Amino acid sequence: MDQKRPAQVSGGFGGSAGSRAIDAYESILAKSPNSPNSWFNLAIAYRQAGRPLDALTAYDESLSRGLKDPEEAEVQKAVILSEDLARPHDAHATLIRALSLNAYYVPALLNLGNLHEDLGEWMEAESAYRRAFDVDEGNNLALSRLIAVGRHESPEAPRLKEAEARLQAPQTSLPDRADLGFALGSALDALGVYDRAFAAYSHANRASAELARREGVSYDRRAHEQLIDRIIQVFSSDMERAPDDQDEPPIFICGMVRSGSTLIESILARHDAICAGGELSIIPSLAATALQPYPESVGFCTRSDFAEMARMYRRAASTHSRNGMRLTDKRPDNFLHVGLIKQIFPGAKIIRTVRNPLDNGVSAFFLHASQHLPYATDLADIAHFLAQERRLMAFWKRRYPGDILDVDYDAFVIDPAPIAANILTFLELPSQTGLLVSSQNDGPIRTASHRQVRRPIYRDSSGRAVRYAPFIDLLKGALQTFGVESLAE
Numbered sequence: 001m002d003q004k005r006p007a008q009v010s011g012g013f014g015g016s017a018g019s020r021a022i023d024a025y026e027s028i029l030a031k032s033p034n035s036p037n038s039w040f041n042l043a044i045a046y047r048q049a050g051r052p053l054d055a056l057t058a059y060d061e062s063l064s065r066g067l068k069d070p071e072e073a074e075v076q077k078a079v080i081l082s083e084d085l086a087r088p089h090d091a092h093a094t095l096i097r098a099l100s101l102n103a104y105y106v107p108a109l110l111n112l113g114n115l116h117e118d119l120g121e122w123m124e125a126e127s128a129y130r131r132a133f134d135v136d137e138g139n140n141l142a143l144s145r146l147i148a149v150g151r152h153e154s155p156e157a158p159r160l161k162e163a164e165a166r167l168q169a170p171q172t173s174l175p176d177r178a179d180l181g182f183a184l185g186s187a188l189d190a191l192g193v194y195d196r197a198f199a200a201y202s203h204a205n206r207a208s209a210e211l212a213r214r215e216g217v218s219y220d221r222r223a224h225e226q227l228i229d230r231i232i233q234v235f236s237s238d239m240e241r242a243p244d245d246q247d248e249p250p251i252f253i254c255g256m257v258r259s260g261s262t263l264i265e266s267i268l269a270r271h272d273a274i275c276a277g278g279e280l281s282i283i284p285s286l287a288a289t290a291l292q293p294y295p296e297s298v299g300f301c302t303r304s305d306f307a308e309m310a311r312m313y314r315r316a317a318s319t320h321s322r323n324g325m326r327l328t329d330k331r332p333d334n335f336l337h338v339g340l341i342k343q344i345f346p347g348a349k350i351i352r353t354v355r356n357p358l359d360n361g362v363s364a365f366f367l368h369a370s371q372h373l374p375y376a377t378d379l380a381d382i383a384h385f386l387a388q389e390r391r392l393m394a395f396w397k398r399r400y401p402g403d404i405l406d407v408d409y410d411a412f413v414i415d416p417a418p419i420a421a422n423i424l425t426f427l428e429l430p431s432q433t434g435l436l437v438s439s440q441n442d443g444p445i446r447t448a449s450h451r452q453v454r455r456p457i458y459r460d461s462s463g464r465a466v467r468y469a470p471f472i473d474l475l476k477g478a479l480q481t482f483g484v485e486s487l488a489e
Contacts, residue, residue: 021045036067043076050285050316052084071105074098078108082115085319086278091115104135106142113145125149140166140176144183155193160184164196167203174214177207182368189366198471201366205377212371219375221384227336228388232395234295235339241346242306249345250277250317250327251427254334255353256389257373258363260409264353265330267420268427270435277320277327282313283337291340298340309344326427335389338396342403349427350400352393355409357386357484358465361475383478390484410462 025042029035043058059073067073075098082091092115098108113128126149132142143166147159163184166172172180181204188197212218251268253261269276286309287294291301301309314321321327334341341348355363361382367373375381397404405426412419416436424431465472479485 019049022049034065036062036065039065040067040073043073047080047084052080052319055080069102071098071101071108074101075105075107075111078111078115082118088115088119106132106136106139109135110141110145113149117149122149140172141179144176144179147180147183147187150187152187152191155188155191155196160187164200167200174207174211178204178211178368180204181207182366185366192467194467195471198468204368205365208369208371209374209377212374212377215371217371217374219378219381219385221381224375224385224388228392231295231336231339231392234299235395235399237299239299239301239343240303240306241343242303242310244347245310247314248326249348250313250329251349251351252334252338252341253328253330253351253353254332254338255393256335256355256360256364256386257332257369257376258367259332259353259355259360260407260412261330261332261351261353263409263412264351264407264423265328266438267416267435268328268423270437271424271429271432273326273429275320275322275325275327277317277329279331280317280320280329281331282316283329283331283334283341286312287337287340295340298343301343306343313344335393335396338393338404339399342400348403350396350404351407351423351426352404353407353409356462356465357383357479358472358475359410359462360386361479362465362468362472365475379472379475380478383475383482383484386479387482387484413462 022042022045025038025045028038029042032038039058039062043055043062046052046055046058056077059077063070063073074094078091078094078098081087081094092112095108095112095115098105099112102108109128109132113125113132116122116125116128126146129142129145129149133139133146136142143159143163147163150159152160163180167177167180167184181200181202185197185201185204188194188200251274253265253268255261265276265278268274290309291297317327317329335352338350341350361379364373364376364382365379367376369376375385393404405423407419407423420435421431465475
């Protein structure tokens with residue numbers, strides 16, 4: 001039990017397994033407080049339980065007690081500082097400290113590059129990834145990151161040819177195939193070599209799908225339809241809600257992945273009254289833990305239960321919020337939980353982003369989502385999921401008229417000013433200049449769209465599917481089969 005097990009995990013409310021791990025390690029440390037590995041493992045359990053500050057303290061305890069390979073704990077601390085606590089500059093200092101302990105520690109270099117990417121510092125990111133690749137030329141993740149941030153003059157560039165060779169090599173692992181394929185696809189797409197780009201993306205998705213299957217994760221269309229049916233049934237009934245509190249509720253931005261939500265959040269975050277929370281896992285974690293079986297358990301919750309959930313949400317989001325400012329929560333799959341959100345925050349406003357379904361489907365297929373979005377590895381499954389998103393959102397809009405605003409990505413990039421003004425009116429916020437101008441001061445952006453949203457508003461992605469017309473008959477046919485032929489509900 002005292003063995004070190006490093007992990008890159010997502011914060012959340014945790015479950016009974018996480019609580020048992022915490023209890024176990026706290027019991028061990030009560031008897032043997034000088035065990036650095038037990039402190040390390042306790043830190044992992046704390047983070048899994050959504051207790052990032054306690055995790056930092058436990059990592060520090062492991063370091064003070066002589067943890068072997070201390071750079072490992074420093075990297076774990078940096079991940080928490082960046083992802084959970086929105087403290088990128090502290091994360092940067094922590095990674096530099098890790099590299100002072102071991103200048104050749106590849107995880108520290110990869111995380112440093114990733115942090116620079118989040119901050120829009122592309123040259124610094126490329127430098128960190130190049131250092132990682134120089135240390136370990138066989139590291140496929142380092143190569144894929146180098147390809148993703150670099151500029152390539154030709155599709156025959158040596159790094160791209162090397163990536164293609166490794167992608168086809170039988171000894172390349174499934175995770176590496178996914179990393180290489182998505183990075184290579186992005187680079188070839190930028191170069192306009194669409195046949196090779198689509199082949200790379202397809203290869204990457206096959207690897208991701210196989211990885212998910214090995215972990216017992218797959219997209220079950222019938223099960224997803226039944227989930228939507230159950231959500232609609234539960235939230236068709238009137239229930240008690242949490243009382244309105246004095247603090248402004250969060251602004252929830254949701255919808256299909258790759259439909260423009262990051263762009264909308266980045267624009268809103270430039271408003272003096274708003275701070276960006278990013279993709280917070282709080283609502284899905286509530287549904288997955290405290291509210292099982294979901295959604296049926298919601299029907300048995302009381303007014304005080306929902307009030308406690310509101311307090312839990314605010315506590316969990318406190319590291320991302322600022323006093324007196326409204327927080328955005330840009331978790332795309334919160335579209336599944338609009339009813340729960342309205343029970344917890346009756347005054348909440350929901351912004352739902354929509355996009356041309358063919359473009360949206362192609363962009364979702366090109367997203368490196370792995371097992372977290374099992375539908376995204378198959379074009380027909382993407383079409384099915386999109387149809388179910390539309391079905392559920394049509395219900396929410398009937399259930400909560402006036403509280404949900406659709407924002408059309410394609411219309412926005414053509415003429416953003418009136419749509420931005422309409423969003424502010426919907427949110428009852430005053431108009432403000434400068435919202436449509438990107439800046440290096442926009443802060444960290446930790447989504448797949450981070451590079452695009454730092455550019456001036458552009459139209460390149462609108463109509464993207466046309467470039468891949470010869471390869472997406474499956475998507476076109478599935479969208480028609482499932483009744484998604486336009487932006488109309």
